[in-house]
Amino acid sequence: GQQVMQIPQYQHVQEGEDFTTYCNSSTTLSNIQWYKQRPGGHPVFLIQLVKSGEVKKQKRLTFQFGEAKKNSSLHITATQTTDVGTYFCAVLRIMDSNYQLIWGAGTKLIIKP
Amino acid sequence: NAGVTQTPKFQVLKTGQSMTLQCAQDMNHNSMYWYRQDPGMGLRLIYYSASEGTTDKGEVPNGYNVSRLNKREFSLRLESAAPSQTSVYFCASTSLRGETRAFFGQGTRLTVV
Numbered sequence: 001g002q003q004v005m006q007i008p009q010y011q012h013v014q015e016g017e018d019f020t021t022y023c024n025s026s027t028t029l030s031n032i033q034w035y036k037q038r039p040g041g042h043p044v045f046l047i048q049l050v051k052s053g054e055v056k057k058q059k060r061l062t063f064q065f066g067e068a069k070k071n072s073s074l075h076i077t078a079t080q081t082t083d084v085g086t087y088f089c090a091v092l093r094i095m096d097s098n099y100q101l102i103w104g105a106g107t108k109l110i111i112k113p
Numbered sequence: 114n115a116g117v118t119q120t121p122k123f124q125v126l127k128t129g130q131s132m133t134l135q136c137a138q139d140m141n142h143n144s145m146y147w148y149r150q151d152p153g154m155g156l157r158l159i160y161y162s163a164s165e166g167t168t169d170k171g172e173v174p175n176g177y178n179v180s181r182l183n184k185r186e187f188s189l190r191l192e193s194a195a196p197s198q199t200s201v202y203f204c205a206s207t208s209l210r211g212e213t214r215a216f217f218g219q220g221t222r223l224t225v226v
Binding site for chain 2 (some may be wrong): 019032035041043044045048074090098099101103105106110
């Protein structure tokens with residue numbers, strides 16, 4: 001079945017450094033979603049990308065969808081303590097009117113003390 | 114708006130005990146899901162319900178049963194709890210129209226001793 005590989009599993013950064021997480025698929029994706037889960041919290045939707053080559057920004061967060069629609073990235077510029085958490089990508093799969101989200105394993109952003 | 118409401122928030126069970134996790138959404142969503150998340154891990158789908166009256170197994174259904182009571186409510190039952198079921202459980206729902214983002218409940222932290 002369709003899988004989404006997300007890397008890295010963890011990223012340790014100094015506050016103020018940048019952070020990037022990547023999601024890759026062997027098949028063409030119709031869309032990709034990104035979620036953030038704060039420590040002890042639940043995943044919260046950030047954004048959805050659907051178009052080839054799409055780039056969207058939310059303040060210091062930049063989301064990209066690859067030209068071939070097989071990969072996506074989330075980049076955070078100048079990380080802050082409020083960015084700490086795990087970032088997940090997810091792909092919507094529709095089969096026989098059933099909707100499933102296929103999840104990446106997540107990338108945990110850790111800010112070094 | 115309440116969104117997705119899960120109860121209870123915390124639960125400790127003894128091995129062999131049973132319990133039901135409750136989930137309700139007030140967004141008129143058709144699809145609802147149950148996930149488990151183990152420490153440092155991603156989300157694994159237990160069961161989902163594409164619409165009222167239907168349920169399907171996900172990635173890790175063994176040891177669980179579900180009931181889609183009506184459009185709003187989707188419950189998860191552990192008939193005979195095992196320590197391997199110690200986890201955080203999330204209920205989620207998605208719309209079938211427009212941006213099919215997932216909305217999550219706050220989670221149930223279950224410990225089986």
